[in-house]
Amino acid sequence: MPRPPCGPAPERPSPTEPLWLSLRSLTGTWSVAPATSVFVCENPTVLEAAADEPGPRCTALICTDGMSSNAALDLVSGLAAATAEIAVRADVDEAGFVVVDQLLSAAPGATTWRCDAKTYLGHLRMTATADQPSGLDALRGLYAAHHIPLHEEALLTSLLDDLSRLHR
Incomplete structure (x- = not known):
């Protein structure tokens, strides 16, 4: 996390x-640092849970x-410009x-993080076929067909595992 240029980071x-x-x-x-992994989520429940576990082992x-506020978008844009590897998701x-x-x-070079057709189909207890497209457009199509939301809290265990395992 960047520090404000006008003084030390706020006390935590x-x-x-x-x-x-x-x-x-x-x-x-x-x-x-170049190639720093940075994950972006929508829901503060994910952030709060990650602060507890994996805690200090959590990927940024x-x-x-x-x-997204202007601050969030500027932060993500700045990290992308600094060559961070950014993965994004939301409900x-x-x-x-x-x-x-x-x-x-x-961050045009960013990837999605468990925001794909396979994850969504798994939540619906359906199996993706071998020829099933997996990108964001495929996910939009599946959501349009099923109209069943998938909130980040439903994936919390998997998201926390990713944040712990992918720490660099």
């Missing part, structure tokens, strides 16, 4: 306590807390698709 009770960043705190020059995680529903689209627009 512990190193794993989530840090809220404003657009103002992101002004100035900052950087990250940004939470948009719903629709599979109408609003979630808007969030993912905003994030992918801010």
Whole structure:
């Protein structure tokens, strides 16, 4: 997480306590190590759970807390420009698709994270066929056909496993 250029980062009770960043705190020059893995989620439940476990072993995680603010989009865009490897996700529903689209627009080289047809079909207890398209467009089509949302909380165990396993 970048530090504000005008002084030290705000005090936190512990190193794993989530840090809220404003657009103002992101002004100035900052950087990250090249190829740093950064995951982006929509729901603060994911962020709060990750702060507990995997805690310090958690891959960098940004939470948009719903629709992406300008601060979130600037942060993701800046990280992408600094060559971070960004993976994004949100709930599979109408609003979630808007969030993912905003994030992918801010970081065109980003990938999606468990925001795909295979994950969605698994939630519906259906199996993807070998020729099943798996990208975001396929997911949109499946959601349009089934109209069953998939909220991040339903994937929490898998998301936390990813954040722990993929720590770099």
